Amino acid sequence: MKFLALLAAASIQQLASRQAKSLSSNFTWKSTGPLIGPKDDGRNLAGIKDPTIVEINGTYHVFSSTSQLAGYNMVYFSFTDFEKAGSAEFHYLDQSPIGTGYRAAPEVFFFEPHGLWYLIYQNGNAAYSTNKNISDPLGWTAPTNFYPNGRPAIISENIGAGYWVDMWVICDKTTCHLFSSDDNGQLYRSETPIGDFPKGMSEPVIALQGKKEDLFEAVCIHRITDDQYLLVIEAIGATGERYFRSFTSNRIAEGWKPLAATEENPFAGAANVEFEGTPWTKSISHGEIIRTHLDQTLTIDPCKLRFLYQGLDPALNSGEYNALPWRLALITQTNSAC
Numbered sequence: 001m002k003f004l005a006l007l008a009a010a011s012i013q014q015l016a017s018r019q020a021k022s023l024s025s026n027f028t029w030k031s032t033g034p035l036i037g038p039k040d041d042g043r044n045l046a047g048i049k050d051p052t053i054v055e056i057n058g059t060y061h062v063f064s065s066t067s068q069l070a071g072y073n074m075v076y077f078s079f080t081d082f083e084k085a086g087s088a089e090f091h092y093l094d095q096s097p098i099g100t101g102y103r104a105a106p107e108v109f110f111f112e113p114h115g116l117w118y119l120i121y122q123n124g125n126a127a128y129s130t131n132k133n134i135s136d137p138l139g140w141t142a143p144t145n146f147y148p149n150g151r152p153a154i155i156s157e158n159i160g161a162g163y164w165v166d167m168w169v170i171c172d173k174t175t176c177h178l179f180s181s182d183d184n185g186q187l188y189r190s191e192t193p194i195g196d197f198p199k200g201m202s203e204p205v206i207a208l209q210g211k212k213e214d215l216f217e218a219v220c221i222h223r224i225t226d227d228q229y230l231l232v233i234e235a236i237g238a239t240g241e242r243y244f245r246s247f248t249s250n251r252i253a254e255g256w257k258p259l260a261a262t263e264e265n266p267f268a269g270a271a272n273v274e275f276e277g278t279p280w281t282k283s284i285s286h287g288e289i290i291r292t293h294l295d296q297t298l299t300i301d302p303c304k305l306r307f308l309y310q311g312l313d314p315a316l317n318s319g320e321y322n323a324l325p326w327r328l329a330l331i332t333q334t335n336s337a338c
């Protein structure tokens, strides 16, 4: 009897903690103003974009694209307080073995089996660099391509007038998955056994397909539990503003079902983000949920999500896309179920 009662108590507790830790089915957020932009340092950057972010013992480590008409590269900076993020020192990764030229849209994680940090990014292919020390911006290795034979055929067949962008790696216990987008309605997925990572990525398959505007780019996939994964992807709204849609599945490979996935009820967009005063941006564009769990499972706590994103002053939204003055800002979930 006592044993049974204990069991019942344990499972009630388990149920309660499971409920307390569940992902919301709809989201509301509040945003800061723009926090991080280019510095007056002679580089003449137009935008700071596409952030990936982890928090380690109270320090935030951010890798972002740098953009200007001439093209893209990446920057690293760290800070302990978002209010002072704008004054964090920039370390441009073109000074490291990553080198100059087209490199953009980074994702950072710690690959536990190798004891190394991986930076995943686009360079015309899907590339990675590794580093023992996330704080050492010069410690990254030169780019290695995931697809040694160049752009896979399935992408060339579907890309139309799009671009092959926004690579994202996430691993479960057995497999590492590499996602990418074609800015033309396809989300692709390759895989390799975790023991072979980073080598051996398979020919991609189409993981999600739809209208270009609905499945545009900037995918992020996170593990909530072994049975629940969250996928967010950037979409283009009715008047051209960017917002995020969300999907969930019980596995990474397939089975994605819409969660909050419309412009009216987005994961994050003008419809559900509150600003102080006049919104500084109408777009909630390329960004990432802050991770405190650092490994290749990209596990997040579904409570009180924080999302570092890029936004754009609507008054400055004209001219060449690469020269637009994107800035980074933070949204914090206000309707967390836990």
Ligand SMILES: *[C@@H]1O[C@H](CO)[C@@H](O)[C@H](O)[C@H]1NC(C)=O
Pocket (backbone or CB within 6 Å): 024, 025, 026, 337
């Ligand atoms: C939002 O989700 C909560 C439960 O998570 C639900 O009670 C509420 O009705 C939802 N609101 C909308 C507008 O869908």
Ligand SMILES: *[C@@H]1O[C@H](CO)[C@@H](O)[C@H](O)[C@H]1NC(C)=O
Pocket (backbone or CB within 6 Å): 056, 057
């Ligand atoms: C965080 O700090 C603790 C205590 O100083 C240390 O043991 C741990 O290794 C640190 N974690 C990381 C990921 O650096």
Ligand SMILES: *[C@@H]1O[C@H](CO)[C@@H](O)[C@H](O)[C@H]1NC(C)=O
Pocket (backbone or CB within 6 Å): 133, 134, 135, 136, 137
């Ligand atoms: C990591 O790199 C930073 C910056 O170069 C350096 O200050 C720190 O000592 C390094 N940590 C280790 C463990 O080497």
